[in-house]
Amino acid sequence: MFTGIIQIVGKIKSIKAGVFCFEAQGSFFNEVKIGDSISVNGVCLTAIEIGDDYFKADISQETFRYTIFNHLGINNSVNLEKALRLNQGIDGHLVSGHVDGIAKVVDRFIEGESTRFKISTPKNLIKYISKKGSICINGVSLTVNNINDCVFDINIVPYTLKATTLGGLKINNEVNLEVDIIVRYLEQLLHH
Structure with missing residues (x-):
């Protein structure tokens, strides 16, 4: 779950065989682990690789069908938000990351x-x-x-x-x- 309150704007660093690499400045990925969910332009994605300033995620055919990922390319900016933690307040509204x-x-x-x-x-x-x-x-x-x-x-x-x-x-x-x-x-x- 997410709140819809964007934490940072990142960019698409690379795209290869359905795997997107997203980068962001600063310490955004410091506490992210492989398997964690991150919202990218409102789409809940699972981190399969993490670096100091990037994470990679697989994009499924279902996601390509129902989102704008088909139209995004390298260097396009994206909204990023880490998953909601139980000890965190909700400033926006409950967002599933399942784009309609x-x-x-x-x-x-x-x-x-x-x-x-x-x-x-x-x-x-x-x-x-x-x-x-x-x-x-x-x-x-x-x-x-x-x-x-x-x-x-x-x-x-x-x-x-x-x-x-x-x-x-x-x-x-x-x-x-x-x-x-x-x-x-x-x-x-x-x-x-």
Whole structure:
């Protein structure tokens, strides 16, 4: 589990036969062990090799199908977050790292001191998104401001734009989308 509060922005160092190597500056990987989970752009990945400034992870075909990893290359920036520890507070919301699908930025504009994004989501996912509810985009915990058909709005403050990869998003960019985990489980419970 994760919180959607990004701890550092890293980069893709190499890609070889489905194994991605991610690097980050400083001491981010100091307490990470082989087998630990790390969220990369909202995708829960398992560390198979760790160095002082990098970790490697296998990317499955399922992950390629449902995330933007097909569009990422060497030197692309990524949001990184280590798994939630039981002695740690939750500042964002509970995030599983199991991406539900790919959404697309359809508009971006300044609104006061923040930046408003309009995100188009696949029709099958919009029912899980609610106004003032939580959403996770590229691993970042955010609040939904408004919904219109299959497009929802988020407002991002300057700090989050600088501390994550969201500041670099442009119109037509695709993003990883994870809906609120509680809504997903509620649907399953009500279905049965």
